[in-house]
Amino acid sequence: MLRLVTVIPVLLLAACGTSPTHPDWSGPAERRPSDGVLEVNAFQEHADAVDEDWERDPEALAREYLGGLEGEVSLDGTQVTLLRDDLQDDSVEAERFVLELEQNDENWKLVSARWEQRCHAGRGHQVFSPELCI
Numbered sequence: 001m002l003r004l005v006t007v008i009p010v011l012l013l014a015a016c017g018t019s020p021t022h023p024d025w026s027g028p029a030e031r032r033p034s035d036g037v038l039e040v041n042a043f044q045e046h047a048d049a050v051d052e053d054w055e056r057d058p059e060a061l062a063r064e065y066l067g068g069l070e071g072e073v074s075l076d077g078t079q080v081t082l083l084r085d086d087l088q089d090d091s092v093e094a095e096r097f098v099l100e101l102e103q104n105d106e107n108w109k110l111v112s113a114r115w116e117q118r119c120h121a122g123r124g125h126q127v128f129s130p131e132l133c134i
Contacts, residue, residue: 025046027069029042033132037114047061052064055108059075066082069082069097079098079100082096082097083096091134096116097113098115116128
């Protein structure tokens with residue numbers, strides 16, 4: 001019985017040491033075709049709980065938010081756009097994510113994000129829009 005009393009506190013302390021100190025982030029929630037708006041509040045909670053290099057680099061922040069998606073990134077002031085046009089999809093030709101940021105001291109903060117897609121010819125709209133392709 002004495003051994004069990006000694007082991008339990010050690011196990012509890014070990015478990016506390018391995019628990020995450022900040023929320024996990026694996027990318028934005030599912031895209032909403034109705035308006036293309038992506039949720040950013042959960043990501044901001046994640047960013048507030050950590051101190052990472054990506055918080056000081058707009059492109060790295062965008063990639064962190066998008067869960068490591070690959071694509072061509074362009075920066076225009078406080079706007080970061082990630083374009084993916086190598087999709088293996090018979091309806092969707094390309095998709096893009098447009099993120100609005102603001103700088104607070106040395107860190108960047110995600111203010112808003114949206115998603116849009118462009119369809120292949122004959123499969124829907126030919127401009128970037130949150131509307132679905134057919």
